[in-house]
Amino acid sequence: MARGGQQSLARVAVVVRAGAVPLFWLGVLSAAIGLLVPGFTGRRVGVLAGAALFLVCAAVVALVRRRRYRAWADRASRAGKFDFLQDRAVTLRNWRKAHRWWLVVAFVLGIACSIAVPAAFGMAVAGAGAGLWLKAVWIGREERGAGTVYWVRTDWAGTGRPAGKQVKGYRTTGVAAGDAAPGGARRRASR
Template identity: 75%
Template sequence: MGRGGQSLARVAVIVRAGAVPLWWLGLLAAGIGFLIPGLTGRRIGGYAGAALFLVCAAVVALVRRRRYRAWADGASRAAKYDYLQDRAVTLRNWRRAHLWWLLAGFLAAVGTSFALPVAGGLVLAGAGAGLWLKALWLGARERRDEALLWVRTDWAGSGRPVGKQVKGYRTTGLAAGDAVAGGARRRGR
């Protein structure tokens, strides 16, 4: 980094990075679980899974919002020489750091299907939906404040934008980077 600049990653992109793999692995595990009759049967497993999906999505979407709010309220402006990490790099880094956790979650979701079919997969999918909802919430805040939220990559570690190492956020204008507010890919660039 030239002239003392820091490498920054988008907060919403880090949050959103886990949504897609959790969603699709959860749906795949639920589909596999549907093929297994299990101890309780498919109907009970399906109803329990639907309820757990909603609960898990709500919990993941709401957890640590106060901390995100506090860091966003105290965010400082990014410096001129700060390096803004591409969205694809942030996604790749998060997914590489969490590959074994994703695989373990998928195997656990399939394994629980022998007791409660479909439910484990829907819990995993619910976690993905909750992360997506949290990214949408962050995007709404970014649009309202007209400032994108960034965190230093060395503070975010392996994908924790509100972890213990984080000491603050930085902001840029809405046109910075290659992702729109909320972390989605910018179209037409």
């Protein structure tokens, strides 16, 4: 949304964190529904396989592309005076709207795969959500350490990929800018 030097910017941590809650809870729900079906392997095997998949997915999602995030953060430039900082709620809504069909497919697959291995795929989806949350927490620690928060142009972030190939750089502001705390969490009202 560039108009005459103005850029619309979304918080990097908020874009990363946007998928954490829906993926986690849809995964937990589909795993719980999947436990109602005994499946071919049995519930015990399904839960053990699901626990392993949860840990593996959480670790992979949390660790993937860290080097790219760090490289963009190191080369980030200061946000301009007329840059528009997108609200946290708008970023979350845009991500969820763009990914709603993928979330539905993941939920349905989590239930359908329970015929073979109960709860396993649902727990893997929940692990992906937990991994996104861990990545956002890591970005928050980086932001606190640097004393800045990182922003990406909304047209570059596209459908929720703040470190994708189309990204050409990050912008920075002070930690007080925007309505989200470092790491993308909702900023608590000060008393």
